[in-house]
Amino acid sequence: MLNRDDIHSRQLDREKRAREEAERLLEQKSRELFRQATERESTLKALSQSEERYRLIVELSPDAILIASEGKIAFANSAARHLFLENDSQILNGLNLLEITAAKYRSQVTESIATLIQGAEPSHSEEIALRLDGSPFEVSVKRAFVLYEGKPAIQMVVRDVSERKKLEKQLAYQATHDSLTGTSNRASLFSHLSKTLIEADQHSLPVWVAFLDLDRFKQINDRFGHPVGDQLLITVTKRLTRVLRHTDMLGRFGGDEFVIVMKGSPTETMSSDLIERLMSSIREPIKIDGNHLRVGCSIGVATYPDDGKTADELLASADAAMYRAKQSGRNRCQFYNADIQAHLLKRASIEMALADILDRDELFIEYQPQVSLHTGLISGAEALLRWAHPELGRLTPDEFIPIAEETSIINPIGAWVVRKACVQIAEWEQHGLGRLRVAVNLSARQLPELGLSSIVESALKSSGLTPERLELELTETLMMSDVALTQKTLHELKQRGVQIAIDDFGTGYSSLVYLQTLPLSSLKMDKQFVQALSDDSSRTSNQIVITLIKLAHSLKLRVVAEGVETTSQLNFLRHNGCDEIQGFLLSRPVQANDFSSIIKNHQFERWIAS
Amino acid sequence: MKGIIFREFIDMVEAQFSPQMVDDIIQASTLASGGAYTSVGTYPHDEMFQLVEHLSIRTEIPIPGLLMHFGRHLFHRFTVIHPEYITSHASAFELLKILDNDVHVEVRKLYQDAEVPTFDYQDLSDNRMLFIYQSSRPLADLAQGLIEGCIEHFGETMTIERNDLPVATGAHTEFTLHNILHAQS
Numbered sequence: 001m002l003n004r005d006d007i008h009s010r011q012l013d014r015e016k017r018a019r020e021e022a023e024r025l026l027e028q029k030s031r032e033l034f035r036q037a038t039e040r041e042s043t044l045k046a047l048s049q050s051e052e053r054y055r056l057i058v059e060l061s062p063d064a065i066l067i068a069s070e071g072k073i074a075f076a077n078s079a080a081r082h083l084f085l086e087n088d089s090q091i092l093n094g095l096n097l098l099e100i101t102a103a104k105y106r107s108q109v110t111e112s113i114a115t116l117i118q119g120a121e122p123s124h125s126e127e128i129a130l131r132l133d134g135s136p137f138e139v140s141v142k143r144a145f146v147l148y149e150g151k152p153a154i155q156m157v158v159r160d161v162s163e164r165k166k167l168e169k170q171l172a173y174q175a176t177h178d179s180l181t182g183t184s185n186r187a188s189l190f191s192h193l194s195k196t197l198i199e200a201d202q203h204s205l206p207v208w209v210a211f212l213d214l215d216r217f218k219q220i221n222d223r224f225g226h227p228v229g230d231q232l233l234i235t236v237t238k239r240l241t242r243v244l245r246h247t248d249m250l251g252r253f254g255g256d257e258f259v260i261v262m263k264g265s266p267t268e269t270m271s272s273d274l275i276e277r278l279m280s281s282i283r284e285p286i287k288i289d290g291n292h293l294r295v296g297c298s299i300g301v302a303t304y305p306d307d308g309k310t311a312d313e314l315l316a317s318a319d320a321a322m323y324r325a326k327q328s329g330r331n332r333c334q335f336y337n338a339d340i341q342a343h344l345l346k347r348a349s350i351e352m353a354l355a356d357i358l359d360r361d362e363l364f365i366e367y368q369p370q371v372s373l374h375t376g377l378i379s380g381a382e383a384l385l386r387w388a389h390p391e392l393g394r395l396t397p398d399e400f401i402p403i404a405e406e407t408s409i410i411n412p413i414g415a416w417v418v419r420k421a422c423v424q425i426a427e428w429e430q431h432g433l434g435r436l437r438v439a440v441n442l443s444a445r446q447l448p449e450l451g452l453s454s455i456v457e458s459a460l461k462s463s464g465l466t467p468e469r470l471e472l473e474l475t476e477t478l479m480m481s482d483v484a485l486t487q488k489t490l491h492e493l494k495q496r497g498v499q500i501a502i503d504d505f506g507t508g509y510s511s512l513v514y515l516q517t518l519p520l521s522s523l524k525m526d527k528q529f530v531q532a533l534s535d536d537s538s539r540t541s542n543q544i545v546i547t548l549i550k551l552a553h554s555l556k557l558r559v560v561a562e563g564v565e566t567t568s569q570l571n572f573l574r575h576n577g578c579d580e581i582q583g584f585l586l587s588r589p590v591q592a593n594d595f596s597s598i599i600k601n602h603q604f605e606r607w608i609a610s
Numbered sequence: 611m612k613g614i615i616f617r618e619f620i621d622m623v624e625a626q627f628s629p630q631m632v633d634d635i636i637q638a639s640t641l642a643s644g645g646a647y648t649s650v651g652t653y654p655h656d657e658m659f660q661l662v663e664h665l666s667i668r669t670e671i672p673i674p675g676l677l678m679h680f681g682r683h684l685f686h687r688f689t690v691i692h693p694e695y696i697t698s699h700a701s702a703f704e705l706l707k708i709l710d711n712d713v714h715v716e717v718r719k720l721y722q723d724a725e726v727p728t729f730d731y732q733d734l735s736d737n738r739m740l741f742i743y744q745s746s747r748p749l750a751d752l753a754q755g756l757i758e759g760c761i762e763h764f765g766e767t768m769t770i771e772r773n774d775l776p777v778a779t780g781a782h783t784e785f786t787l788h789n790i791l792h793a794q795s
Contacts, residue, residue: 003630004630007629007630007633008629010633010636010637011629011632011633013646014636014644014645014646015646016646017644017646018646018647018648019648021643021646021648021651022648022649022650022651025648025650025651026650
């Protein structure tokens with residue numbers, strides 16, 4: 001019995017403990033539920049705050065944000081309502097998404113949305129959207145899949161890119177068009193020509209490249225000003241465009257240079273009629289601001305594939321032909337030919353050899369005596385640069401200096417001449433051949449170089465020559481190319497004691513003002529005047545020479561007459577007070593050794609004394 | 611092991627043997643819980659092994675037999691406590707197949723900390739199924755009892771071929787079930 005009671009008592013005890021354990025678990029579970037509920041509440045609060053922040057961001061976003069669910073717009077932020085011109089009668093909400101998409105893009109948009117719903121990554125595209133008033137505009141759209149109110153939806157961020165597109169178009173236009181004339185620019189012309197050549201190559205078609213340069217355009221610019229020059233270029237462009245076929249391409253290559261690319265048919269040859277019409281269209285007077293301007297042009301034509309295989313080659317050939325047309329008297333057309341090619345080859349050969357000209361020991365100087373008409377003695381010499389080219393033979397400065405001027409090699413060449421001439425004159429003095437003066441011609445490119453003064457100083461120092469025995473000869477054209485800079489450089493040189501002569505006086509665009517303002521020491525009368533002298537002293541040519549001499553003297557300048565070939569010319573000049581002469585009558589330019597013999601022989605005194 | 615299993619075990623011993631037998635085996639065992647089980651609690655499975663072992667000693671019934679018996683009893687109790695899991699299925703195969711995915715998912719919803727065994731299966735033919743039991747505890751006998759209880763519930767006739775695979779701890783057992791009546795039909 002006791003055993004049964006014990007069992008019962010233990011059973012009751014176990015039941016009590018089980019109940020207590022159950023209560024403990026219940027209590028624990030209650031706490032857990034309370035904690036979870038608190039956490040959920042705080043999560044919901046955070047979520048609500050986050051949603052509020054999101055709503056604010058979306059609402060304040062400068063980009064239009066829209067959500068479309070089941071194809072219809074379910075949400076549009078303020079920027080979207082503004083962008084699509086929402087008003088009281090037309091609202092975005094509820095509209096089919098395609099109603100704000102341009103017809104052309106509707107299938108693309110539908111497809112994009114379908115792929116997004118299938119799980120594709122967010123997309124980005126540029127499309128044309130429609131405002132609620134139906135007006136189209138260019139947009140950049142980013143689309144992503146979202147759930148909106150529990151349903152699959154597409155969120156879109158739309159940005160108006162009309163302005164950007166407009167700017168891009170403008171930039172693209174500016175990159176390919178000449179801003180003044182609106183025609184193609186150099187880059188676009190080059191690209192067009194390259195493409196045309198590929199096409200021509202595939203179909204065996206001829207292509208002609210015409211290089212057109214206006215004649216004397218610079219004078220019009222100088223005389224009437226740049227606005228008139230610009231207007232003239234615009235008119236020329238219009239006239240050329242009218243003459244050309246729509247398959248031809250006109251481009252402004254730079255300045256007053258135009259290039260025309262013409263595609264031909266297999267049997268076609270370049271029509272001289274077309275060239276004539278191009279030229280005569282330009283020749284017609286152009287009326288600008290009440291001025292009737294006349295301008296001509298020179299045209300060079302190169303043919304593909306004969307005159308060049310690439311755009312570069314063809315343009316170079318056409319340019320060379322145009323240059324030849326200019327040389328031949330302007331206002332004409334020149335087709336590229338073998339002569340021009342030979343000339344180009346010669347030029348290329350000169351260009352190559354110029355690169356290391358000073359290492360080649362091929363340059364040398366000839367000296368032409370200048371004789372005083374007062375004493376009959378040699379007063380100085382003009383140093384004349386020569387080049388003994390191994391293949392092309394003897395070259396005069398006219399043939400290679402303009403090429404050297406296009407590169408920086410002109411500066412070391414110039415320095416070499418100054419130094420060499422100074423050393424030579426000093427050497428003659430040391431050998432007892434007198435204190436002669438040497439005249440050195442300066443290149444147009446050298447004058448503005450800041451190093452000219454130091455080059456001169458260095459040459460004087462190394463030779464020991466005093467500055468007044470060096471005379472730098474400059475042409476009028478050169479002097480006037482940049483008056484302010486020219487004056488500054490010449491005054492610097494003059495201050496060092498160097499003499500400055502104006503060369504070929506009377507042939508360029510002389511302005512007497514420059515004679516007054518430039519620090520000149522002498523004036524070299526051009527040989528044209530000397531050679532026009534006549535026995536009839538009343539002739540205009542004689543009077544001009546007399547006047548020039550008087551003019552120079554009144555400005556306290558020494559006068560040197562160039563190109564004296566006859567004794568009558570010599571006598572006329574001496575009689576009229578010319579100071580010095582130079583010319584074949586006395587001596588051709590000769591090498592240094594021969595020149596020293598001339599000095600030793602005093603061979604001119606008999607003429608001068610007579 | 612969930613307290614409900616202990617409660618069912620204690621109830622079974624009390625009903626089928628006696629309250630004294632319950633008291634005896636609890637007294638004989640060293641139980642942290644003191645044998646006071648509540649259905650929502652969780653207790654070391656070792657306590658179940660101790661209780662079964664002492665019951666075996668006292669009844670002289672081998673432990674595997676006791677566990678299989680408890681398994682059959684337990685299945686019967688499930689049909690009473692959770693008929694919703696049972697009644698929606700038409701056959702033992704059907705019910706056994708959804709054990710892993712459905713029943714154990716529901717178990718975890720109720721008892722997050724429950725350590726449930728895994729049940730896998732392969733259909734060998736229309737009337738043969740390979741049922742694979744894996745557990746961290748060596749309770750293949752209990753599992754067999756549950757399977758038998760299930761077959762019994764649906765009134766089916768099957769042969770059960772059991773293959774205990776070697777494992778370091780726990781159990782990995784394959785039961786090949788063959789529905790004989792189905793084959794004859």
